[in-house]
Amino acid sequence: MSARRPVLEVRDLSVHFRVDTGGVFRHNYHTIKAVDRVSFDVNAAETLGIVGESGCGKSTLARAILGLVRPQDGRVAWLGENLLDLDEERMRGKRREIQMIFQDPSGSLDPRMTVGDIVAEPLKTFFPSMSRLQIRERVQGMLKLVGLLPEQINRYPHEFSGGQCQRIGIARALVVNPRLVVCDEPVSALDVSIQAQIVNLLKDLQKKLQLSLIFIAHDLSVVRHVSDRVLVMYLGQVVEVADRDSIYLNPRHPYTRALIESVPIPDPVKERERARRSLKGDMPSPMNPPSGCVFRTRCPYAIDACADQRPGLETLDSGRLVACIRHRELADGLEAPDPEFA
Numbered sequence: 001m002s003a004r005r006p007v008l009e010v011r012d013l014s015v016h017f018r019v020d021t022g023g024v025f026r027h028n029y030h031t032i033k034a035v036d037r038v039s040f041d042v043n044a045a046e047t048l049g050i051v052g053e054s055g056c057g058k059s060t061l062a063r064a065i066l067g068l069v070r071p072q073d074g075r076v077a078w079l080g081e082n083l084l085d086l087d088e089e090r091m092r093g094k095r096r097e098i099q100m101i102f103q104d105p106s107g108s109l110d111p112r113m114t115v116g117d118i119v120a121e122p123l124k125t126f127f128p129s130m131s132r133l134q135i136r137e138r139v140q141g142m143l144k145l146v147g148l149l150p151e152q153i154n155r156y157p158h159e160f161s162g163g164q165c166q167r168i169g170i171a172r173a174l175v176v177n178p179r180l181v182v183c184d185e186p187v188s189a190l191d192v193s194i195q196a197q198i199v200n201l202l203k204d205l206q207k208k209l210q211l212s213l214i215f216i217a218h219d220l221s222v223v224r225h226v227s228d229r230v231l232v233m234y235l236g237q238v239v240e241v242a243d244r245d246s247i248y249l250n251p252r253h254p255y256t257r258a259l260i261e262s263v264p265i266p267d268p269v270k271e272r273e274r275a276r277r278s279l280k281g282d283m284p285s286p287m288n289p290p291s292g293c294v295f296r297t298r299c300p301y302a303i304d305a306c307a308d309q310r311p312g313l314e315t316l317d318s319g320r321l322v323a324c325i326r327h328r329e330l331a332d333g334l335e336a337p338d339p340e341f342a
Contacts, residue, residue, distance in 0.1 A: 006041035007212050008065070008180060013038045013074030015057075015064050019287065030287040034060040035071070036236040039313070042180065047206060047213040049227030049244070051220055051259065053283055057236040058216045059103075062182045065214075066100055067091050078180075096126045099173040103185040105165035109157040115168055116153035119143065122176045142171040147201060163194035167201070174205065180212040187222060199226050220263050224248055232256045235286060235294040238313060242320040252322045252331060254299045255279075293324070301326050301334060 015035040022028035035057045042048050050058050063069045065076055067083060076083045078094060086094065099122075102108040109118055119139045123130055130138075140150035146167040157165055166186060173181055183202065187195040203226055206213055217223050223230055230247045232240045232255060240253040251257040258279045281298050284290055290297050296306040305325060313321040326334065 005044060007044050007079055008042040009075070009077040009080075010041070010065065011039045011075040011077075013061070013064060013076060014072045015060050015069055016072045021287075032286045033236050033289065034286060035064060037074070038233075038236075038238050040231055040238065040241060042212050042214060044179075044212060045206070045210045046229065047203075047215055047227045049223035049230045050214060050216045050233060051218060051223050051230060052233035053218060055283055055286070056233045057286075058218075058233055059184055061233070062100070062184050062214065062216055066095070066098060066182060096122075096176045097178050098180045098182065099176065099178040101166075101169050101173050101181060101183045101186045104189050105162055105169050105186075106157060108169055109165055111157050114154050114156055115143070115148075115160075118157070118168060119171045119175050122172060126176050138175060139171075142175045143168075145174075145205070146171045161194075162190050163197060166190065166198055170198075170201065170205070174209070174211075177209075178211070180214070182214045182216070184216050185218070186215075188217065188219070195222065202226060220248075220259055232259070235283060235289055237294055238321070238323065239295065240320070240322045240324075241313070242318070242322075246318060246320060250331075252316070252320060252327045253295075253324045254301050254330065255295050257330075301330065 013035055014033065014037055017032045017034055019030050019032055020027050021030055038057075038061060040048070050061070052058055060069060064071045065083075071084065074084070078098065083091065083094060113121075116136070116139050119142060120135050123135050123138060136153070140153060143152065144150050148164065148167055148171070157168070160168065169186075186202070187198050190198060199222055202213065202215070205211065213226075215223060215226050224244055227244050229241065229243050231238055232247070232253065234255050240247065240251070240256045242252075247256060248260060251260055262279065279298055284294070284297055290307070292307040292309055293299070293302070293311055296302040299306070303326070311323045311325050313323045314327070315321055316327075324330070
């Protein structure tokens with residue numbers, strides 16, 4: 001683990017939603033634990049990747065960090081100050097330091113506004129004393145930084161491709177000089193070739209501006225390329241955290257191992273010859289999660305003890321965190337006992 005001082009500390013964060021599954025005349029309320037006691041740190045100038053299947057709580061976690069949804073419990077500390085204790089006015093000031101890049105580049109841009117107005121909007125909000133000339137110069141400089149032409153400032157979003165629209169979204173997030181940027185699946189809506197360009201752009205900007213990034217995705221190959229450390233989520237819980245190379249070369253949680261084995265190899269011959277244990281079945285409903293380990297219903301290594309209690313995150317010698325009672329056996333090469341998973 002990095003010895004750098006954390007800029008963001010999340011402790012036991014929980015976000016629950018109450019859902020009515022009843023009919024017209026009868027109410028039947030269930031609680032969905034979208035995020036369930038999640039803890040992690042983000043260090044200065046570090047990129048933390050967050051991965052997991054759709055529905056595991058990644059985006060809800062991001063919105064809770066930014067205060068867009070209200071957690072039921074936990075602590076989100078930015079430079080030592082708990083954001084959950086701040087009123088709306090004080091939180092508005094913190095949002096200049098913590099910005100977000102959204103998944104859908106076109107849907108996150110107002111089609112009635114020019115690119116210049118879109119990128120300038122945060123400046124007008126956080127720096128009302130800036131002159132129109134200063135704002136224009138800042139916007140044009142930011143457009144150039146993200147790979148667009150300064151003279152495109154008067155164009156509208158529909159005149160740009162999806163990749164260019166995402167560059168506009170990145171410019172809007174960075175124009176106020178934030179210290180942390182939360183990237184909520186910023187390349188999932190783009191073509192593969194464009195994905196690589198945006199990921200490389202984010203890496204370059206992170207180094208140049210010394211940003212801290214939270215990069216959320218379900219594509220492990222993308223996360224490996226951009227991240228320093230990786231956090232793996234399943235059904236609202238953290239199951240493993242480790243540095244990028246350790247988690248890909250030696251995964252210690254069965255879910256992490258299954259995600260990595262599901263990533264195709266570009267060589268067709270090696271891909272056909274590779275042995276893998278694919279995930280079986282669907283993720284359980286968050287309204288009725290399994291007892292004990294939430295992954296046990298799909299885990300090829302599950303035993304009776306996995307149903308008795310929820311495994312906590314255990315810190316290993318390398319600084320890795322893993323929530324699995326059989327992680328030591330897995331490290332020794334444990335084979336799956338059930339032929340269904342072979």
